[in-house]
Amino acid sequence: MKLTYERMFGCDETYNEVLLQSGIEEEPTEADIRFAADIVEGVQSRLPEIDAIIQAASVGWTVDRMPKVDLSILRNAVYEIRFGGQVPAAVAVNEAVELAKAYCDERSPKFINGLLGTVVRTQ
16 A cells, blocks of 8 residues: 555655555565565556546545545555455455554545445446
């Protein structure tokens, strides 16, 4: 999620740089790094399509008005649900809600859950 967020602002930081800035000292495995890179690259390669899916599922919000952390969480989850194929949709939704609880305001988990529920039902 943090790598996707960084890309919104034109930053090309590595997985390890983001971990360091986050205060995470545990060394990532090659599989962790590859999984994160696959998601970030997948989101970037399908960004207009992912944003169109988010826009179609949102009620009363445009992608441009969404908080950037919420949007980065949504982009990752929509990629995983629609294009990633490595994670079941329910797991992607649950992970997104948990990230929202940790990094967003108190209304975001409900918003993200509802929006992603719509994405899952309409696929």
